[in-house]
Amino acid sequence: MTNNPSFISSATRVITMERDAVSVLAERIDETFERACEILLGCKGRVVVTGMGKSGHIGNKIAATLASTGTPAFFVHPGEASHGDLGMITSGDVVIALSNSGTTAELITILPLLKLLAVPVIALTGNPSSELAISADVHLNVGVSEEACPLNLAPTSSTTVTLVMGDALAIALLEARGFTANDFAMSHPGGALGRRLLLKIDSIMHTGDEIPSVVLGSALSGALLEMSSKGLGMTAVVDKNGALAGIFTDGDLRRAIDRGIDIHSSPIDDIMTANCRTIRPGTMAAEALRIMEDNKITVLVAVDSEHKPVGVIHTHDLLKAGVA
Structure with missing residues (x-):
């Protein structure tokens, strides 16, 4: 096995850039974040997470984390939403929409319909001036100065920051609900924690x-x-x-x-x-x-x-x- 120093330097650069991007995110946690948490905490239905492409993959993870930590949530593909899956969203729900550009066509298309349903929208974008950011009830800025990709094209730093923001929301809600290890075990009965906390x-x-x-x-x-x-x-x-x-x-x-x-x-x-x-x-x-x-x-x-x-x-x- 060869020890190629370019691999090491590349990995180190990526980790450093993404670490710095997350550090900047911490400075943006303010009353806007609190407002997003209040909306989510007051949700009478389900939290619906949506996003295209890499944002969609991150959205799936955020929805799963929310669901397993006391906030009922699921993911809806925005493209499918325009072809029938919008019926999965009800007036008691809250939508978390992910788009680094804030201009994703599939999300913009369903915004008017969400307004008709009076469904609050929390947008996570990297562009506070975008249509999605402006139209949302709450906008959380997950923008990064540059991607870890040397071409500044592949979503890397931006998806990491978005994922961390989703985790921050989930854990803030977990603590606000007083969610316990026993509660966690109830949604993980097949795991080691479930066995430890549920088995008599x-x-x-x-x-x-x-x-x-x-x-x-x-x-x-x-x-x-x-x-x-x-x-x-x-x-x-x-x-x-x-x-x-x-x-x-x-x-x-x-x-x-x-x-x-x-x-x-x-x-x-x-x-x-x-x-x-x-x-x-x-x-x-x-x-x-x-x-x-x-x-x-x-x-x-x-x-x-x-x-x-x-x-x-x-x-x-x-x-x-x-x-x-």
């Missing part, structure tokens, strides 16, 4: 006959057989009423052997861990993981209101579920 132990814990259990007074040998048959490296120890009295684990066995205890004749009562950590059904799996990590344990017994075991959850279960 009830869905993955071992229940019924799968729970290893012996009664107080049982011989240690019997507890070992129960542990072996259930394969969880532990057994619950219950009293005559079925309430949890303690837990016996592989670790307890090792410590018993180190102490020279006769594993064939000793009762489980002498070796088990009493007052063990427990958890209640309905607890989030992520909370179970936190308890295990904080206490350096690998298993938890879920107990009901009478302190009777109703389930067992192991770190392996959390790993399999994608929580750990």
Whole structure:
């Protein structure tokens, strides 16, 4: 592999130019941006993002970010809007229109119709004097002095700045709504965060006959057989009423052997861990993981209101579920 310094210098130039363009954008965040946020926050319908070409690609991303952070949104292609898709926009919506030039014909064509629907328009353009900027209810300037493209033709710096402005709007709205990690998880149930924040132990814990259990007074040998048959490296120890009295684990066995205890004749009562950590059904799996990590344990017994075991959850279960 050759180390071509022109590649490195080109990449460095692009990154520097786009970084500087974003820095300039920060200076434009003022009461106009606040007004745009107020309009979006007050939207009774959906936020409709639209744009042609590269602006359209950026618009798709902005719509997706808005939708996943608490602001219902979708993207409409402005060319298709003139051929029927304008019916997707209702009087309760707000439109975010993207055009670096501010003169994109497909957007200009639908402006009068948006006015008839009394749909507020927030324009993101690089030309404050353009027809789109002037016609919009709010104009956010995303102009750049030059593109990172050496020909100053390919949308590069301008699309980056537009994307950052879209992110700024989305996150400002997220904070204004008090949007939480749990809210985020609700729209991302298939992702790692969704699993961590939505999954409850009830869905993955071992229940019924799968729970290893012996009664107080049982011989240690019997507890070992129960542990072996259930394969969880532990057994619950219950009293005559079925309430949890303690837990016996592989670790307890090792410590018993180190102490020279006769594993064939000793009762489980002498070796088990009493007052063990427990958890209640309905607890989030992520909370179970936190308890295990904080206490350096690998298993938890879920107990009901009478302190009777109703389930067992192991770190392996959390790993399999994608929580750990």
